[in-house]
Amino acid sequence: MKIQLKDGSIREYDGPKSVIEIAADISEGLARAAAAGEVDGKVVDLRTVLDHDCALNILTAEDPGGLAVLRHTTSHVMAEAVLNLFPETKVAIGPSIDTGFYYDFEHAPFSREDLDNIEAEMKTIIKKGASLEKYTLPREEAIAKMKAEEQPYKVELIQDLPKDAVISFYSQGGFTDLCAGPHLMTTKPIRAFKLLSSSGAYWRGDEHRQMLSRIYGTAFATKDELKDYLHQLEEAKKRDHNKIGREMGIFTTVDVIGQGLPLLMPKGAWIVQTLQRWIEDEEERRGYMRTKTPLMAKKDLYIISDHWNHYKEGMFVLGDENKPGEEVMALRPMTCPFQYYVYKQSQKSYRDLPCRYGETSTLFRNEDSGEMHGLTRVRQFTISEGHLICMPEQIEEEFRGCVDLAKYCLTTLGLEEDVTYRLSLWDPNDRSKYIGDEESWNRVENMMRAILNHIGIKYTEQAGEAAFYGPKLDIQAKNVYGKEDTMITIQLDMFLAERFDMTYIDKNGDKKRPYIIHRTSIGCYERTLAWMIEKYAGKFPTWLCPEQVRILPISDRFEEYSRKVLDKLKASGIRAEIDARSEKIGYKIREARVDKLPYMLIIGAKEEEAGVVSVRSRFLGDEGQRQLDDFIHDVQEEISSKTIRKEMPDEE
Numbered sequence: 206m207k208i209q210l211k212d213g214s215i216r217e218y219d220g221p222k223s224v225i226e227i228a229a230d231i232s233e234g235l236a237r238a239a240a241a242g243e244v245d246g247k248v249v250d251l252r253t254v255l256d257h258d259c260a261l262n263i264l265t266a267e268d269p270g271g272l273a274v275l276r277h278t279t280s281h282v283m284a285e286a287v288l289n290l291f292p293e294t295k296v297a298i299g300p301s302i303d304t305g306f307y308y309d310f311e312h313a314p315f316s317r318e319d320l321d322n323i324e325a326e327m328k329t330i331i332k333k334g335a336s337l338e339k340y341t342l343p344r345e346e347a348i349a350k351m352k353a354e355e356q357p358y359k360v361e362l363i364q365d366l367p368k369d370a371v372i373s374f375y376s377q378g379g380f381t382d383l384c385a386g387p388h389l390m391t392t393k394p395i396r397a398f399k400l401l402s403s404s405g406a407y408w409r410g411d412e413h414r415q416m417l418s419r420i421y422g423t424a425f426a427t428k429d430e431l432k433d434y435l436h437q438l439e440e441a442k443k444r445d446h447n448k449i450g451r452e453m454g455i456f457t458t459v460d461v462i463g464q465g466l467p468l469l470m471p472k473g474a475w476i477v478q479t480l481q482r483w484i485e486d487e488e489e490r491r492g493y494m495r496t497k498t499p500l501m502a503k504k505d506l507y508i509i510s511d512h513w514n515h516y517k518e519g520m521f522v523l524g525d526e527n528k529p530g531e532e533v534m535a536l537r538p539m540t541c542p543f544q545y546y547v548y549k550q551s552q553k554s555y556r557d558l559p560c561r562y563g564e565t566s567t568l569f570r571n572e573d574s575g576e577m578h579g580l581t582r583v584r585q586f587t588i589s590e591g592h593l594i595c596m597p598e599q600i601e602e603e604f605r606g607c608v609d610l611a612k613y614c615l616t617t618l619g620l621e622e623d624v625t626y627r628l629s630l631w632d633p634n635d636r637s638k639y640i641g642d643e644e645s646w647n648r649v650e651n652m653m654r655a656i657l658n659h660i661g662i663k664y665t666e667q668a669g670e671a672a673f674y675g676p677k678l679d680i681q682a683k684n685v686y687g688k689e690d691t692m693i694t695i696q697l698d699m700f701l702a703e704r705f706d707m708t709y710i711d712k713n714g715d716k717k718r719p720y721i722i723h724r725t726s727i728g729c730y731e732r733t734l735a736w737m738i739e740k741y742a743g744k745f746p747t748w749l750c751p752e753q754v755r756i757l758p759i760s761d762r763f764e765e766y767s768r769k770v771l772d773k774l775k776a777s778g779i780r781a782e783i784d785a786r787s788e789k790i791g792y793k794i795r796e797a798r799v800d801k802l803p804y805m806l807i808i809g810a811k812e813e814e815a816g817v818v819s820v821r822s823r824f825l826g827d828e829g830q831r832q833l834d835d836f837i838h839d840v841q842e843e844i845s846s847k848t849i850r851k852e853m854p855d856e857e
């Protein structure tokens with residue numbers, strides 16, 4: 206048997222050899238560091254016996270594939286520790302993930318103290334350095350074993366495996382887990398790990414099933430890497446919108462209202478409203494007509510649009526479909542069909558096109574409750590939605606206009622450096638997800654590529670991410686934890702015009718099908734707000750600050766003059782407040798800084814006598830004394846031009 210190694214060299218063996226034996230044959234050091242093998246591109250167990258010619262790459266925990274194996278093995282050790290400490294616990298599943306690993310347990314929520322105890326127990330287990338043994342069992346024996354151990358989740362997992370599946374177990378020390386692997390040879394290489402948090406998670410992500418307790422942890426090849434990661438995580442937490450957005454009083458959630466249904470508090474509502482006014486005015490300047498259409502419709506509408514076939518599980522359906530005579534409605538997951546009926550109210554001609562419709566639309570999507578996160582994964586949200594209905598020869602120019610609008614929004618918000626562009630294509634191997642035939646998909650996808658290349662946008666391609674009616678240009682951004690989301694999308698659609706029988710009369714008097722561009726300009730307001738919170742760590746550009754200026758009188762004696770200043774600021778359209786409490790001025794300044802305000806005006810005897818204000822800002826610190834009118838003029842200018850002033854480093 207010939208084994209080709211990563212460096213191109215070939216090793217020959219007379220008989221079958223396991224991956225770990227070959228690693229040891231290369232060097233003892235490699236065998237010690239090995240976490241897994243990669244055989245012809247597939248990550249396998251070190252125990253895997255090779256008996257035919259192949260390409261082999263030995264993976265260590267420094268390789269992503271090897272690190273995943275290290276982390277998965279750490280999750281097994283965690284499960285062993287949990288069972289040692291809490292023997293009644295039922296174990297569910299425990300995979301590795303991008304940032305580490307988790308394991309789900311049927312157990313009351315774990316406290317931080319529990320996590321610390323589990324961590325200590327894991328260290329004891331790892332010290333013993335037990336080796337992991339793999340074995341397989343026939344289906345019935347596997348089920349009987351898990352029943353005997355009173356592990357119902359494992360029984361269910363086995364029962365759901367295909368009839369011909371090989372059912373494998375890994376055991377280490379006193380713990381055995383149903384698992385497909387791969388795994389380390391022993392627990393010894395687990396040197397750098399940390400349990401991070403615990404939260405509820407439904408069994409199999411299904412809210413009708415048991416609520417389990419999930420423990421998240423992470424592991425790295427070395428202690429230094431772990432330390433770096435934990436530091437990064439601390440930094441990210443300081444920006445996490447789900448944390449500071451709540452602390453700043455921007456939004457909240459309430460159990461009895463529901464998951465994924467955040468409440469925007471007055472500050473958050475004001476920011477969103479400010480964004481919305483800006484976008485609506487900008488769209489009007491760019492030739493959009495505004496519509497306002499219903500939040501729900503009869504199911505008949507969604508049957509025509511094919512949402513009923515392709516998107517029903519993502520919708521909130523009102524009424525019982527199985528009850529005869531019942532009127533079944535659904536909350537809208539998108540606005541497209543509503544705007545098509547606006548278009549269809551009269552016969553359009555080539556002179557009417559392009560028709561650019563915009564709507565600030567609230568949408569509803571029934572996402573898994575396990576997926577909910579702050580303002581980014583929600584069940585109700587509001588987007589700047591638009592549909593451009595145009596003739597084939599207008600597509601490129603209209604598409605270009607949509608990209609230009611998206612870029613204008615990103616640039617104004619200071620986000621343009623943070624995005625990547627992704628061309629989301631259909632998946633020809635999973636046609637049930639899409640409408641239309643292969644030829645049409647190829648044609649539209651190629652048209653989209655040509656436009657993007659023409660515009661000169663750098664993009665990646667991703668199959669399987671298209672909408673069911675057409676390919677999309679998705680503008681992607683990452684949150685503080687590195688998770689990517691779509692912020693803005695521009696989509697090309699050649700199918701829905703036919704489904705809704707939309708037409709226009711061309712120059713020759715013939716009826717033709719228009720094309721439709723679906724697009725957002727700023728995207729979803731909730732998600733954009735979350736993005737802005739994380740980008741600026743809550744220090745928004747002045748025009749988006751709910752409180753732009755705070756007036757701080759040094760003592761009660763200056764309150765009267767301070768109130769005059771306040772009135773003047775307010776009359777000039779500047780959002781200002783006064784802190785007239787009889788606290789020390791240093792205390793008031795510190796608090797205003799914690800509140801991330803752009804400007805403070807400090808007012809004492811000198812200021813009152815000279816009719817000036819002393820300015821402190823987030824941008825320059827002490828900006829000195831200024832004439833009030835000059836200060837007002839500059840702030841007004843900063844707000845109206847949406848300037849993003851450069852922040853001073855934190856003064857702590």
Ligand SMILES: [Zn+2]
Pocket residue numbers: 277281299382383384385386
């Ligand atoms: Zn496992």
Ligand SMILES: [Zn+2]
Pocket residue numbers: 539540541592723724
């Ligand atoms: Zn649409």
